[in-house]
Amino acid sequence: MRQRRFLPSLSQLIAFEAVMRHRSVTAAADELHLTQSTVSRLVASLERQLGRDLFLRQRRRLIPNAEALVYGASVTQALDQIQRASMAVVANPGGGALSLSVLPTFATRWLAPRLGQFLASNPGISVNLSTKIQRFSFASEAFDAVIYFGAEDWPEAHHVKLFDERLTACASPDFLARHPIARADDMAGLPMLQLETRPFGWQAWFAAQGATGVPVSGMVMDQFSMMIQAAIAGLGVALLPSYLARPEIADGRLAPTLRAEVPGDGAYWLAWPDRRQGDPAFTRFRTWLEAEVARDHPHA
Known part of the structure; x- marks a missing residue:
């Protein structure tokens, strides 16, 4: 049972995140198509609900304190996850959306030319690709899987080697x-x-x-x-x-x-968080990917 005190409304969080991002109530209000007083009121109600001041108020400015900076990073990640999930529902009402992080050249030269085959064989699944070089945490990013180069060492993840x-x-x-x-x-x-x-x-x-x-x-x-x-x-x-x-x-x-x-001195790996273990859409993608690798690298 979730405690209501620690579940602020979406309006409060969106207003808070916009103020943190713009460092301005005026700019946040313009973005959200709200009045400045409404944004200020939403932020103040969030502070009352949490029982903590998040901003230092100087005239008409809100200056975030250290607690606001930490809290703001988590709120931004949570709103991003909600937005991605909502986009997936709109783009694919069947619920078979996958969000993958892939190395840039691997994505453009190897994966993307083959992906049409997978989508044609699995019309209920949509795949969103983002290219990343630096590592990230599945706990803080809304990715369902990652294709990376290196060793079997992605933290808190399941692994399968694609090819050396x-x-x-x-x-x-x-x-x-x-x-x-x-x-x-x-x-x-x-x-x-x-x-x-x-x-x-x-x-x-x-x-x-x-x-x-x-x-x-x-x-x-x-x-x-x-x-x-x-x-x-x-x-x-x-x-x-x-x-x-x-x-x-x-x-x-x-x-x-x-x-x-x-x-070489490394391999290409597919890694995924525990929340995707056994997921039907991801399982079908993984099975297809392994078959493509076996066809392209028969001795992998």
Whole structure:
């Protein structure tokens, strides 16, 4: 049984969140299409209900105190979750909506081109994608699952490995014509494009080539899609997950160098919170995803 004192009305919370976000009663009132006095009254009634002052009042300004800052972060997350749930009901009355966090280039190059097959086979399910690089907590974010790179270490989550990463070093044919690479030592002094979230990628690649100690220098980027375009433009040698490099290698815009598709130092994982364990919509998505991985990576 929930205690009414700790369940403020939605009107109170929306007014409070708007004031926190704008740091202005006037701006909050304009956004909510309410009068300033109504917004002030809603905030004051929230404070009375909680038995705590949340703002320092200076003339017509409301300055949030430390308690308001902490409380405001939680209120914002809760309102976001309610909004996403409501949008899912409107977009899909059947209730089969999934919200996924996915790595940017994995989403655009691998998942999105296949997703139509899943949606066509499961017309009662809708899938919303958000791209994220940094990790988050399922407790504070309204995602149903995440596809990430690394180890089996997402906190408070169930895991299934999709496939181990294999690495391919490649460059444009013109670049390789100007800088022939017959052995790993020939890479010394060449620009090696790097991903900021994979600081030891090149070391793993050189070790797999049976070479060590080759200094690495070159542009650092935050997405593989940028690295692919930089390599095509002749800006250096790109170290790419093999599944991302294949289309450009197939059409001749990039060419692999030395031993192709060497083992990397991580894997791609699907992780999900306990609240989605056994959920029919998610179970169908997971089953489909694993089948796609098995078809694309038969030895994963």
